[in-house]
Amino acid sequence: MPELPEVETTVRGLSQVLTGEKIIEVKVCRSNLRRPIPYDIQERLIGSTIISFDRRAKYGIIFNDREDALIFHLGMSGRWKINPETIEKHDHFILKTENNRCVSLYDPRRFGSLDLIKTKDLLIWPYFKKLGPEPLTGDFNLEYLKSRLARSATSIKKLLLNQQVVAGVGNIYACEALYQAGVHPERSGNSLNKQEIASIIEAIKEILQKAIAEGGSTLKDYARPSGELGYFSAQFKVYGKEDALCECGATIERSVMGGRSTFFCSSCQK
Template sequence: MPELPEVETTVRGIAPHVEGQVIRQVVIRQPQLRWPVPVNLPEILPNLTIRSVSRRAKYLLISTDAGTIILHLGMSGSLRILPKEKPADKHDHIDFIFNNGTILRYNDPRRFGAVLWTTSSPAGHDLLKDLGPEPLSSDFDGMHLYRLSRNRKAPIKSFVMDGHVVVGVGNIYANEALFMAGIHPKRHAGRIALARYQLLADCIKTVLHSAIEQGGTTLRNFVNEAGNPGYFKQQLRVYGRAGQPCPHCLRPLTEIRVTNRSTVFCVNCQH
């Protein structure tokens, strides 16, 4: 599933190509995604100019003067910048065609993504209004985690993956950050001291920044706007490496399930 670094990579990749462009036509080939695609988009969007492309959590926000396209990549979605002559493939569900002849094409084999429209502020949308802070912002730090964690018995891994606590810390990056911070993934969130939360918050920021610099992580489907994979996979220290040596102590890494998610850690280095 594309996580925050993959979505941020997509935003940074498509923004220079679409900001300032005028939408000429919208083609919807498959309207049934996670939620139905608004049927009136082909009538609403033509002649509107894309003013900005941004991100909130794992949602892309494509803003115009009349409203905002809210787009989620789901489990397998991607956005590509293509010439208008490029024929559509099987899973190319939506095209945003611009006056300059380029296309922003949405591809989603599993159709768990979403393309929605709002004329109100996206911050107040039902999908966004209750989300926690961005992990790369100044609003997120160890004190924030410590304050929300008091009396919480949930495993720390589940806690940091809760979008109401902080957005965008998906399974891959939770594994990596907890390893970097030396925290056992099943440790109760309410039993972790402030100093360790300060370290964990810094590790989350470090892991996410590194992943963005590498263009995200490609495990199966993710590609950027040019169709290239992300390269952070080569830097993964624990995720997907069960049974292999720990990068620190060389003992075999252990895999367990935490809230039904694959979790890899070192029993010697993480406490």
């Protein structure tokens, strides 16, 4: 599933070609993805001008001059394509602009979503309302995370995947951050000391920033809007490396936590 770095990379790529563009055509190729596509999406977007982009957690946001916000989620396999040579079976949503720009939302598994809401309602939109802080902001700090973990017997890995604790961190980057911080993924939140929590925060911020710089991580379906792959996967230390040797010489292990594969080194992570 595309996580924060992949969505951030997507938003930046779309922004470069669509900011300031007037939408002249909207094609909805199917009525629903993970949930129904808004019935009035064509009426509200055609004739509007795209003014800016943003991201919240794993959602990308496209703002227009009518005070509407088009919110997209890439699900498990979604990606945007810029000026595709051909429109394929799984290109479910297509935008064309006055200056001959074309973008399509490609999503073979259809776990993504498209929503259109008024900009003024973003903070109270149900999918945003309960999200935790963005991990790359100052709000995700030692005082905050220490208070969230203090009374929780849940494993730190599960807590990092809880979008109400921290928004946008997914399985890949949780595994990599815990490895860098030297914290075992099965440790309970309330067992962590101040130094360990600080190390986790630092690792999350550093790894997410590195991943964004590398265009995210391509595993199966993800690619940037330009078609380029994400290269951070070449820097994985533990994710997807079951039975490989860790840098310390021990064997990387895999377990399933909350239905998700978790990769770690028992020698390096305590």
